[in-house]
Amino acid sequence: MNEILLKNAIAIDGSIIDLRIIGTEIAEIGTGLNTGDETIDCTGLRLLPGFVDLHTHLREPGKENAETVLSGSQAAVRGGFTAVSAMANTYPVADSAGVVEQVWRLGKSAGLCDVYPIGAVSAGLEGEKLAEIGAMAQSAARVRVFSDDGKCVSDPLLMRRALEYVKSFGGVIAQHAQEPRLTAGAQMNEGAVASELGLAGWPAMAEESIIARDILIANAVQSRLHICHLSTKGSVEIVRWAKAQGMVVTAEVTPHHLLLTDELARTYDPIYKVNPPLRTMDDVLALRAALADGTIDIVATDHAPHPDEDKECEWASAAFGMVGLESALAIVVTTMIESGLMDWQRLAEVMSYAPAWIGGYEGQGEILTVGSQANLVLVDPHSTWVVDRAALRSRSRNTPFHGTTLTGEVVHTIYRGKIVLRNKEVGSYE
Amino acid sequence: MKNLLSINDVSRDEAMNILDTAAELQNLTAGTVKKLPTLRGRTIANLFFEDSTRTRLSFEAAAKRLSADVINFSAKGSSVSKGESLKDTAQTLEAMGVDLFVLRHPASGAATSLAESGWVDAHIINAGDGTHEHPTQALLDAFTIRKHHGIGRSDFNGVKVAIVGDIAHSRVARSNVLLLKKFGADVTVIAPPTLIPVGIDSWGVRYSYDFDEELASFDVVMMLRVQLERMNDSFFPNGREYARGYGLDESRLLRLKRDAIVMHPGPMNRGLEISSASADSARSVILEQVANGVIVRMAVLYRSLGGPDIASTGGSL
Numbered sequence: 001m002n003e004i005l006l007k008n009a010i011a012i013d014g015s016i017i018d019l020r021i022i023g024t025e026i027a028e029i030g031t032g033l034n035t036g037d038e039t040i041d042c043t044g045l046r047l048l049p050g051f052v053d054l055h056t057h058l059r060e061p062g063k064e065n066a067e068t069v070l071s072g073s074q075a076a077v078r079g080g081f082t083a084v085s086a087m088a089n090t091y092p093v094a095d096s097a098g099v100v101e102q103v104w105r106l107g108k109s110a111g112l113c114d115v116y117p118i119g120a121v122s123a124g125l126e127g128e129k130l131a132e133i134g135a136m137a138q139s140a141a142r143v144r145v146f147s148d149d150g151k152c153v154s155d156p157l158l159m160r161r162a163l164e165y166v167k168s169f170g171g172v173i174a175q176h177a178q179e180p181r182l183t184a185g186a187q188m189n190e191g192a193v194a195s196e197l198g199l200a201g202w203p204a205m206a207e208e209s210i211i212a213r214d215i216l217i218a219n220a221v222q223s224r225l226h227i228c229h230l231s232t233k234g235s236v237e238i239v240r241w242a243k244a245q246g247m248v249v250t251a252e253v254t255p256h257h258l259l260l261t262d263e264l265a266r267t268y269d270p271i272y273k274v275n276p277p278l279r280t281m282d283d284v285l286a287l288r289a290a291l292a293d294g295t296i297d298i299v300a301t302d303h304a305p306h307p308d309e310d311k312e313c314e315w316a317s318a319a320f321g322m323v324g325l326e327s328a329l330a331i332v333v334t335t336m337i338e339s340g341l342m343d344w345q346r347l348a349e350v351m352s353y354a355p356a357w358i359g360g361y362e363g364q365g366e367i368l369t370v371g372s373q374a375n376l377v378l379v380d381p382h383s384t385w386v387v388d389r390a391a392l393r394s395r396s397r398n399t400p401f402h403g404t405t406l407t408g409e410v411v412h413t414i415y416r417g418k419i420v421l422r423n424k425e426v427g428s429y430e
Numbered sequence: 431m432k433n434l435l436s437i438n439d440v441s442r443d444e445a446m447n448i449l450d451t452a453a454e455l456q457n458l459t460a461g462t463v464k465k466l467p468t469l470r471g472r473t474i475a476n477l478f479f480e481d482s483t484r485t486r487l488s489f490e491a492a493a494k495r496l497s498a499d500v501i502n503f504s505a506k507g508s509s510v511s512k513g514e515s516l517k518d519t520a521q522t523l524e525a526m527g528v529d530l531f532v533l534r535h536p537a538s539g540a541a542t543s544l545a546e547s548g549w550v551d552a553h554i555i556n557a558g559d560g561t562h563e564h565p566t567q568a569l570l571d572a573f574t575i576r577k578h579h580g581i582g583r584s585d586f587n588g589v590k591v592a593i594v595g596d597i598a599h600s601r602v603a604r605s606n607v608l609l610l611k612k613f614g615a616d617v618t619v620i621a622p623p624t625l626i627p628v629g630i631d632s633w634g635v636r637y638s639y640d641f642d643e644e645l646a647s648f649d650v651v652m653m654l655r656v657q658l659e660r661m662n663d664s665f666f667p668n669g670r671e672y673a674r675g676y677g678l679d680e681s682r683l684l685r686l687k688r689d690a691i692v693m694h695p696g697p698m699n700r701g702l703e704i705s706s707a708s709a710d711s712a713r714s715v716i717l718e719q720v721a722n723g724v725i726v727r728m729a730v731l732y733r734s735l736g737g738p739d740i741a742s743t744g745g746s747l
Contacts, residue, residue, distance in 0.1 A: 187538075195629030198538040198562030198604060203628070267546065268539030312547070314516055314537035316560065 009042035024417035050082025050375035055300035062091025069106035080377035080410035095120035095131035097139035104141035147174035163223035182206035233286035255331035270318030305396030333408025437608035452729035469498035492727035538562035568605035586615035595654025
């Protein structure tokens with residue numbers, strides 16, 4: 001069995017520790033441990049549980065020109081993730097046991113991180129009748145998270161049925177909250193900037209009304225609702241109210257919504273076109289506060305790769321979405337840790353423990369202790385670096401952060417005892 | 431001024447300079463010989479991704495009166511959605527030797543995308559991009575207002591302008607608001623609440639839901655074309671109700687100030703936003719706008735393709 005010794009890492013509580021991995025598990029934690037076969041000097045690096053992304057578009061099957069499970073896995077480990085969740089909007093749609101098992105097997109063969117398929121809620125993402133949720137749950141992929149992401153489950157009756165149906169196996173419905181009629185043709189956040197640019201507005205209430213509705217439905221049927229990519233201050237207020245009532249709901253925010261605003265649309269550069277749209281600074285500050293105080297449970301990337309041709313056009317014709325796996329940690333460090341809003345304990349919660357719990361991902365998001373799975377990431381907390389689109393491991397280049405200086409960089413990633421990122425280089429190091 | 435993408439990019443002085451250049455051009459071409467040799471050898475492409483015969487003809491006339499060669503590309507709507515992108519079309523035409531693109535496109539920001547993306551080096555004039563801007567329309571409207579109200583080179587202080595109609599979806603309104611504000615005019619936009627854009631507070635103009643309230647105080651009443659399709663999306667119930675609330679009918683025409691002028695960018699929906707009696711009245715300057723359109727577009731093409739400041743040439747081009 002392979003043995004790895006991490007020497008002089010900074011633990012979450014700030015203490016300096018050594019950690020020995022044998023096989024796939026953490027075997028020993030202490031100080032001054034004897035050097036093993038393979039020793040990594042972790043001086044100055046923070047040791048964290050491997051990150052877990054609950055919202056990733058890996059595009060395979062169907063759009064392999066944008067991303068594959070392998071290239072997406074490489075981007076994931078570059079970003080410190082040891083688990084990702086492949087969204088269902090592929091071609092064909094992941095609405096049957098066959099497709100989710102295919103994605104699951106592709107993840108296994110890539111072998112760099114866990115790839116958990118998310119199943120569609122409705123057949124073909126068409127919002128009309130339930131997909132084969134039970135078959136996906138019982139498949140080899142053991143799907144527990146279901147989402148029509150990219151589209152909203154707008155029919156309230158279908159949403160109710162889906163929430164009820166997943167109770168039999170402890171599943172969760174992840175809702176893309178976007179009232180379709182209120183966002184017909186919408187291009188960017190509704191408000192002052194959109195009115196000046198003549199781009200059709202995407203009102204906050206189109207997101208908030210669905211969130212409010214679904215919280216009520218989920219609590220009436222006592223099932224689990226997760227809200228994807230919250231983007232407005234009003235959404236935060238609704239979730240905060242629901243949690244104060246003791247209602248069960250979880251919510252995520254993307255890194256880009258923690259940093260960017262709709263002012264960027266003034267360039268008409270579709271690199272900033274994303275769903276939900278970038279909002280105002282007022283919203284950004286509300287999202288940061290909510291992530292810090294626990295109203296928002298997790299950070300999820302909504303990594304959405306697109307080939308250049310889908311972004312090299314006028315705004316209205318361009319695809320929605322941004323890649324995010326490789327910059328997620330740095331955005332969270334820059335916006336939340338450097339600003340003093342959050343500590344490393346909370347970062348581990350929002351990027352690892354909580355998303356693993358929501359997804360039910362075994363061996364992920366565990367407290368680092370002897371016997372737990374060795375899914376680990378080592379982060380240089382003070383390293384500043386400039387995002388370079390050409391250096392991304394993703395097959396797509398659509399990052400809105402190109403040229404941006406960020407703080408915090410992933411240095412090593414260890415996936416179930418295997419080094420998959422060594423000194424910022426992706427590979428399978430046996 | 432290499433490109434004209436938005437009135438936002440044009441300084442007050444540059445805008446005034448365009449109007450002065452237009453005035454000179456109007457004098458120079460007032461006789462029987464309407465053509466000047468200024469842009470001989472330059473090639474201008476009208477790149478129209480949306481139907482607009484009037485605007486295209488106006489730009490074509492302007493370019494030809496300056497002796498430029500003109501080529502026309504038109505493709506509308508869905509036929510260009512796949513395979514014939516803005517990038518490929520512009521690069522193809524530039525490879526044929528185009529010096530300046532006049533771009534009309536249904537997507538807001540298309541002219542900015544073409545200019546800022548580095549796809550082409552040619553100059554770009556925005557001839558209307560989606561619901562964003564139509565800067566040459568605003569320039570020709572300002573030129574028309576200036577002539578009628580005898581303003582000359584000074585600012586438009588005290589000139590009271592009403593822009594009435596589908597403000598939310600109007601590129602003409604956006605460009606006019608920006609330019610008239612630059613010149614110091616007092617602008618009010620008037621529409622039913624459904625057609626006032628969310629975010630209007632940042633525009634720096636007054637807005638009203640009531641056309642009649644200050645009707646007798648306006649020096650300029652600019653009526654916008656209303657798309658009848660809007661009623662299918664419930665922006666208003668039907669054409670009759672719209673006309674009753676926001677149309678310039680005869681009774682409203684009679685209540686205007688004595689020297690007020692009536693403007694419309696065309697094409698008009700007679701009987702909807704404007705009655706025939708208003709469109710054809712002595713106050714109407716709608717056909718003058720068309721004539722001024724050619725002159726002002728000549729000035730814009732001239733300024734963009736590097737013509738010297740007209741004042742410094744003593745009026746000879």
